[in-house]
Amino acid sequence: MANSMLAKEQYSFEMSPALVNGPLNLVETVLSAQTSEPEWIRDGRSFTDVEVFDATPVKYTVSQTGPANDFTLAVRAVAPSFSEETIGQIKHHLVQVLGLKDDIGLFYREFSKQDEPLRSTFSRLRGLRLMRGTNLYEGLICSMLSQNNSAMLWNRTARLMMQYYGRRVNFQDGSFTFLFPTVEALAKVNTDELQLKTRMGYRAKPVVEVSRMIANGDLDLEVFRNLSYDDALARLVELPGVGPKVADCFLLYGTGRLEAAPVDVWIHRIVSRLHFRGRKVSRLKTARFLRERYGQWAGYAQLYLFDYARRIKPVTKKTTKA
């Protein structure tokens, strides 16, 4: 099994077109505020993240050149050393985390009818893909942090959590980063200290409680992969700090259930407007509507509607009085 070792500490390659099923828009995908994990570090059109393979942290930077339909996806990685296996792991990871296997061309074709509001987003968002986390705990915590919060703020909090409670890893190019905290690290933390240091507000208590449940063996996130959607949702909302929206985020971005459609303020607004004549139906009915209308593409529909909704938001509404 001892393959030819490419002993270099840095390695660059391109993702073969065969690994990507249809168009890709990397910038839209990474910047679309999905809660599978903290947002990747941006440098222009390049994005950097770290993933641990076989206990070895690998830093990788991905950048797309060319349009969604005709592009190259370049990867530059830093690790102690590179084997054929390492490169294979990085490729497989990118396929999963960026949803590169998803047949979004089929999604576009299936919902391109005249009366389908979604189709107006397909041109601008062409290649936007649904990200999946590689760690369920990370996905759950990030989803919990996002509740009643802005993407910018919860990502800042997540980075602070990593700095204070995650393991520091140094790379061969002199850079360093902090991994996402382990369950054990957050299970033993003081709630007030966590809140103070990471600015996560009232979310600190449920974050610690859920971490302790997992650490104590009272909660196993893996079971949610195999439960039916209804059972999984019912059990998730029993957790502190987890309601229908966070549960759907976890199921969608964490476990990769494409039929889950998280309903936040934006989705609630736009679905009420587009499909219920502006009448505010409950969020549960909104989620059910999305699942019934879009089926296995509900998660994708939600992702595209999210952008659609934010794009038509009126800029401001109040004027100062003299």
Place this chain on the structure above:
DNA sequence: TCCCAGGGAGGAT
């Protein structure tokens, strides 16, 4: 200054 952000919990109707 005020409103709001990829909401949830607990309570009252």
Place this chain on the structure above:
DNA sequence: ATCCTCCATGGG
């Protein structure tokens, strides 16, 4: 079932 208020935090 649906509606209300409160909950930290900080950007616009």
